[in-house]
Amino acid sequence: MLRVVFSLVTIGVVSVPAFGEQSCKPVVGHFEAGVLPPAECAGVLCTAGRVWGGLQGTYRFVMTSLQPSLAVPSIMFFTGDSVVTTRSGDLVLGTDTGSIDLGPNAGFASLITFNGGTGEQSGATGQIRLRGELDQAAGTTSGDYIGTLCTP
Numbered sequence: 001m002l003r004v005v006f007s008l009v010t011i012g013v014v015s016v017p018a019f020g021e022q023s024c025k026p027v028v029g030h031f032e033a034g035v036l037p038p039a040e041c042a043g044v045l046c047t048a049g050r051v052w053g054g055l056q057g058t059y060r061f062v063m064t065s066l067q068p069s070l071a072v073p074s075i076m077f078f079t080g081d082s083v084v085t086t087r088s089g090d091l092v093l094g095t096d097t098g099s100i101d102l103g104p105n106a107g108f109a110s111l112i113t114f115n116g117g118t119g120e121q122s123g124a125t126g127q128i129r130l131r132g133e134l135d136q137a138a139g140t141t142s143g144d145y146i147g148t149l150c151t152p
């Protein structure tokens with residue numbers, strides 16, 4: 001009998017969620033942005049625009065490094081910082097890594113790894129993958145994202 005009671009108590013303890021456990025949700029959506037003029041950019045390149053879908057609001061990207069791929073002359077690798085401002089005014093902060101093709105069929109792919117935020121997004125984690133097109137003449141980008149956003 002003692003063994004049965006111990007087993008039930010153990011099952012109950014194991015099945016209770018840990019305090020502070022994060023709640024994760026899938027996020028899928030779209031984005032569009034424009035390249036900011038150098039006077040408004042403290043990085044190699046900056047964009048600002050909007051996101052909608054699972055994440056809704058505005059965002060700003062600051063490219064902090066750009067390196068040639070060496071294998072294909074038109075392809076570059078980049079890193080940067082992304083900030084999404086949600087409709088409620090909370091921030092979701094992330095580190096962006098990816099590649100961009102500056103050739104005639106310009107496009108890019110990147111991974112944003114969330115590493116914090118403010119308000120309800122404080123302690124945000126997760127990742128989204130972006131795939132987009134770049135209109136070099138217009139200085140605009142647009143595309144899709146998919147991933148997971150976790151908050152405490």
